[in-house]
Amino acid sequence: MHISGMGGVMLEIENLCCSYGKVNAVKGISLTVKKGELVALVGANGAGKSTTLRALSGLISPTRGTIRYEGQNITGNTPRSILSKGIAHCPEGRHVFPEMTVEENLALGSYLRRASSQVESDMRQMFKRFPILEERKKQPAGLMSGGEQQMLAIARALMSRPRLVLFDEPSLGLAPAIIDRVFDLITEIRNEGMTVLMVEQNAYAALEMCDHAYLIEAGVIKKSGSGKALLEDPQVREAYLGG
Numbered sequence: 001m002h003i004s005g006m007g008g009v010m011l012e013i014e015n016l017c018c019s020y021g022k023v024n025a026v027k028g029i030s031l032t033v034k035k036g037e038l039v040a041l042v043g044a045n046g047a048g049k050s051t052t053l054r055a056l057s058g059l060i061s062p063t064r065g066t067i068r069y070e071g072q073n074i075t076g077n078t079p080r081s082i083l084s085k086g087i088a089h090c091p092e093g094r095h096v097f098p099e100m101t102v103e104e105n106l107a108l109g110s111y112l113r114r115a116s117s118q119v120e121s122d123m124r125q126m127f128k129r130f131p132i133l134e135e136r137k138k139q140p141a142g143l144m145s146g147g148e149q150q151m152l153a154i155a156r157a158l159m160s161r162p163r164l165v166l167f168d169e170p171s172l173g174l175a176p177a178i179i180d181r182v183f184d185l186i187t188e189i190r191n192e193g194m195t196v197l198m199v200e201q202n203a204y205a206a207l208e209m210c211d212h213a214y215l216i217e218a219g220v221i222k223k224s225g226s227g228k229a230l231l232e233d234p235q236v237r238e239a240y241l242g243g
């Protein structure tokens with residue numbers, strides 16, 4: 001299948017199954033992300049959301065199923081090859097390199113792009129967008145607050161000039177004011193034309209900001225629809241939004 005025949009579909013996952021040894025974490029997930037959308041995966045702890053993102057970015061190999069991106073089958077491709085195709089992963093827990101400086105962490109985000117002039121100009125863009133990172137550019141990333149490290153992780157993902165950005169629990173462990181900033185940033189990124197697939201345990205915030213959402217329970221999709229439709233769904237309200 002080719003992208004032009006897919007009506008704006010950017011990512012298509014079909015019957016994805018992933019396991020860790022004997023633990024079946026993802027049991028036949030199918031979902032679609034259209035170009036320019038902000039799509040949220042919501043659901044309880046351990047539902048299989050992070051595993052789905054890990055399979056997408058090549059960190060784990062699915063046991064079954066197909067992942068198509070821009071019409072190409074990328075199932076089981078290496079993380080490097082997937083990054084080079086324009087998919088960046090902003091992982092849960094941020095995973096910045098604590099001993100490396102802010103600048104060095106950012107440079108890692110663009111390691112596949114060789115022209116250093118481009119990397120420098122992208123870094124200047126990031127500093128414009130995240131002034132705190134410029135202030136801290138020579139400092140070890142591990143000395144920054146959780147919120148600052150999250151900004152760094154987002155900036156590092158953007159350094160690869162992705163077309164699809166995967167965010168795993170971007171609000172995890174952050175103070176409320178910072179959470180709002182992170183969600184605003186993710187919306188901005190979508191408004192600039194990037195496509196976003198986000199995993200989030202804060203179901204209310206995720207459903208409010210997304211175009212489309214999938215509710216995952218125990219490795220399968222239980223419901224899908226517009227963020228608004230899921231926010232109004234009595235079962236979703238009772239189980240995830242406090243009634």
Ligand code: ATP
Binds near residue numbers: 023024048049050
């Ligand atoms: P969380 O918000 O806790 O990350 P999640 O919905 O993202 O939840 P996953 O992290 O995808 O869930 O986990 C799905 C299942 O796979 C869980 O049962 C979890 O215990 C198991 N699991 C996840 N990572 C591993 C691992 N590295 N080794 C073994 N089991 C794992």
